[in-house]
Amino acid sequence: MLINTVLMFLRELLPLCLLLATLLVWHRSVWRSFALYFAFPSLLMLSLISLQMVWISEQLDGLGLELLYSFLYLSCFVLLCLSALKAQWALLSSAFAAACLFSISGSNLLLYIWLPGQAENTPADLVLGSALGVGIGASIAVLWYYLLTELKQWRIQSFALLLSLSGARQVMMTSALLIQSDWLVAGPQLWQTEQLLSEQSELGFFLQALMGYEATPSLSQVLLYVLCFTVLFWCCSLMEKKR
Amino acid sequence: MKNIELKKRQLRKNSKKALPITALLLLTLPVVAEQSVFELRIKDHLFLPSVLYVPAGEKVKLLVLNQDPSPEEFESFSLNREKVILGKGKATLFVGPLQPGKYEFFGEYNPDSAQGVLIALPEAEWLQHKANHAY
Numbered sequence: 001m002l003i004n005t006v007l008m009f010l011r012e013l014l015p016l017c018l019l020l021a022t023l024l025v026w027h028r029s030v031w032r033s034f035a036l037y038f039a040f041p042s043l044l045m046l047s048l049i050s051l052q053m054v055w056i057s058e059q060l061d062g063l064g065l066e067l068l069y070s071f072l073y074l075s076c077f078v079l080l081c082l083s084a085l086k087a088q089w090a091l092l093s094s095a096f097a098a099a100c101l102f103s104i105s106g107s108n109l110l111l112y113i114w115l116p117g118q119a120e121n122t123p124a125d126l127v128l129g130s131a132l133g134v135g136i137g138a139s140i141a142v143l144w145y146y147l148l149t150e151l152k153q154w155r156i157q158s159f160a161l162l163l164s165l166s167g168a169r170q171v172m173m174t175s176a177l178l179i180q181s182d183w184l185v186a187g188p189q190l191w192q193t194e195q196l197l198s199e200q201s202e203l204g205f206f207l208q209a210l211m212g213y214e215a216t217p218s219l220s221q222v223l224l225y226v227l228c229f230t231v232l233f234w235c236c237s238l239m240e241k242k243r
Numbered sequence: 244m245k246n247i248e249l250k251k252r253q254l255r256k257n258s259k260k261a262l263p264i265t266a267l268l269l270l271t272l273p274v275v276a277e278q279s280v281f282e283l284r285i286k287d288h289l290f291l292p293s294v295l296y297v298p299a300g301e302k303v304k305l306l307v308l309n310q311d312p313s314p315e316e317f318e319s320f321s322l323n324r325e326k327v328i329l330g331k332g333k334a335t336l337f338v339g340p341l342q343p344g345k346y347e348f349f350g351e352y353n354p355d356s357a358q359g360v361l362i363a364l365p366e367a368e369w370l371q372h373k374a375n376h377a378y
Contacts, residue, residue: 004354054329062335065327111327115313115352180324182302182337199320216323 001125002132008112009133012105014209017141019076019101019166023094025148025159030091037095038102045072045103050110063181069104070177073170076100077228080167084235101170140206160236165211168229172212175221187219278304278337283359285309285328288350290359296372299343299363308333316351322361325351339363 020038027034049056049068057065079097083090113126152159178184194215198204207213214221281303284291288311297303309315309328317326317336328334338346341363350357364372 004352008351054332057327057329057332057334062333108327111314112352176323180326180336180338182304194321214323216321 001122002129005112005126005129006133006136009109009130010137010205011209012109013133013137014140014206015169016098016101016105017137018144018210020098021141021145022148022159022163022166023098025145025152026094026163027091028149034091034095037092038098041096041099042102042106045099046106046110049103049107053107053111063183066177066181067183070174070181070183072100072104073174073177076170077167077174077232080163080170081232081235084163084232084239087239090239156240157237160233160240162210163236164229164233167232168225169210169212171228172214172217172221172225175224176214179218179220184220186221189216189218190222192216278302280304280306283307285311285315285350285357287311288315288353288356290348290350290357293359295359295361296369297339297341297361297363298369299365300340302337302339303341305336305338306333307336313352315353315357317348318351319346319348319361321346322348324348343368 024031024034053065055064056068060067076097079093079100083092083094083097086093113130148159148162151162175184179186192215197207197213197215199208199213199215204213204215212225217225279298279301281295281297283295283305285307307317307326307328309330309332312330314327314329314332317324317328317334319325322338322341324336324338326334326336338361343363343365346361346363348359348361
């Protein structure tokens with residue numbers, strides 16, 4: 001129970017922590033406004049999704065939740081592109097992008113925390129597991145923040161590259177959800193790197209959270225990933241040129 | 244006359260450019276073919292049946308019925324699928340076309356008890372399996 005809780009929290013929070021750290025490096029000087037713009041829509045969307053989760057999940061032949069999550073992941077990517085393209089909207093749209101990801105992770109975690117019987121049976125494990133999960137996630141985010149700050153000073157393109165990878169990860173998640181809902185054709189599996197780098201390994205887990213690492217990607221996933229990575233990287237390059 | 248010729252050439256050029264775009268768009272269109280449906284139940288934090296046979300090489304629809312009051316998350320790394328099924332709820336997910344082999348899955352909220360394996364059988368074995376289990 002304890003290990004399961006730690007893993008659940010890490011799995012949900014690590015991608016969010018990494019994205020938040022990346023965006024905080026970007027909006028370092030206005031981090032208070034960023035936090036404010038992030039907090040309000042996050043809480044609003046989280047409350048709406050959590051309160052209506054049963055209704056949402058029953059929509060569209062039981063695919064409502066997947067389609068909503070894929071929409072939120074895709075919105076996160078689009079908002080990141082928008083923030084790179086339009087300097088005057090950068091703060092607001094990147095905060096909204098992080099809020100989209102928060103609402104997905106938050107609703108999954110709330111569902112796990114409030115599993116019937118969970119809190120009554122093993123409250124200590126739940127509290128300790130959540131604290132450990134949040135702590136590990138936050139620690140990685142802090143390290144990531146300082147690493148990115150250094151990288152940004154050394155070579156600005158490296159920041160654009162990592163932000164683009166993070167954005168493309170959200171599209172990878174969208175495509176996975178759409179494929180399992182049969183809304184997107186997967187195409188043939190392109191490669192199999194499970195033996196080389198398992199998604200369950202520490203590095204695989206980290207790369208999944210950072211850039212959407214997939215050991216067995218399909219053709220449509222790779223095509224979408226490459227396309228969206230290129231678009232976001234191009235948007236980031238334009239942003240640098242404007243400066 | 245020249246204008247018409249020019250327009251035709253332009254059209255031919257454009258159609259060549261449009262070919263990869265059309266191919267990409269076709270790739271993203273939902274499949275309308277009939278799919279086999281397989282039912283999987285969750286009861287007392289166990290998957291029933293814990294071994295599910297499906298045909299290899301074709302897309303199949305999994306209908307997961309959660310008979311427990313608590314939610315469960317269907318998770319499979321090898322199938323690349325994860326899906327939350329609310330308490331007393333049902334969920335649909337599509338897998339495949341799969342290579343023949345074993346694909347493990349588990350319940351993320353109860354990983355110690357909720358475990359199962361999906362076995363994709365080649366055509367001949369699948370027909371044999373179907374014949375053996377025809378009621």
